[in-house]
Amino acid sequence: MDPIPQSQTPEACPLPRVTQAQALLDNLPYVAMLVLGACLFWTTLGGGTMGGLTAALYAAYGVGGALWIIAFVCPYCHFFDTRLCPCGYGQIAPKLRTKQDGERFRRQFRRHIPVIVPLWLAPPIAAGIGLVCHLSWPLLALLLAFAVNSFVILPLVSRLYGCAKCPQQESCPWMGGCKRTKA
Numbered sequence: 001m002d003p004i005p006q007s008q009t010p011e012a013c014p015l016p017r018v019t020q021a022q023a024l025l026d027n028l029p030y031v032a033m034l035v036l037g038a039c040l041f042w043t044t045l046g047g048g049t050m051g052g053l054t055a056a057l058y059a060a061y062g063v064g065g066a067l068w069i070i071a072f073v074c075p076y077c078h079f080f081d082t083r084l085c086p087c088g089y090g091q092i093a094p095k096l097r098t099k100q101d102g103e104r105f106r107r108q109f110r111r112h113i114p115v116i117v118p119l120w121l122a123p124p125i126a127a128g129i130g131l132v133c134h135l136s137w138p139l140l141a142l143l144l145a146f147a148v149n150s151f152v153i154l155p156l157v158s159r160l161y162g163c164a165k166c167p168q169q170e171s172c173p174w175m176g177g178c179k180r181t182k183a
Contacts, residue, residue: 022086026086032153041055075098076102081093
């Protein structure tokens with residue numbers, strides 16, 4: 001594991017603190033993904049009890065996935081319990097866990113990020129099956145909205161806004177060792 005450079009410690013970080021409004025902006029595409037994914041399940045299953053239950057379970061999984069990351073990745077971040085976390089999770093994590101060894105951040109990130117990957121895959125798979133069985137223009141429109149939000153907007157907001165301002169960017173597996181960009 002690469003030790004975090006001294007210039008990336010909370011004390012030495014030149015970046016401004018993240019406001020609640022900025023954290024909300026960083027999380028909006030994720031929230032939109034959960035809403036659109038739930039709508040995809042609802043529409044694919046024709047509404048009713050099964051559609052509502054599946055949509056609710058997907059949304060609950062999305063909230064649970066965020067809490068999972070907060071509980072199992074954030075405590076290892078060097079910026080745990082600081083206002084430097086672009087998504088704001090660093091302010092929630094101390095309410096659930098104590099600070100852990102920051103040298104294990106990369107390992108924890110790689111280990112736990114797969115837990116939330118199905119949030120991106122399950123709705124389009126379900127919608128694709130639904131579209132094969134019965135072409136539905138509203139379902140196709142929802143699928144396109146989900147795809148644009150989840151596979152274009154969310155990663156762009158993360159990379160260009162959240163990750164670009166993250167003080168741990170250079171040691172993060174998600175950014176692949178990218179150099180800090182001026183934002």
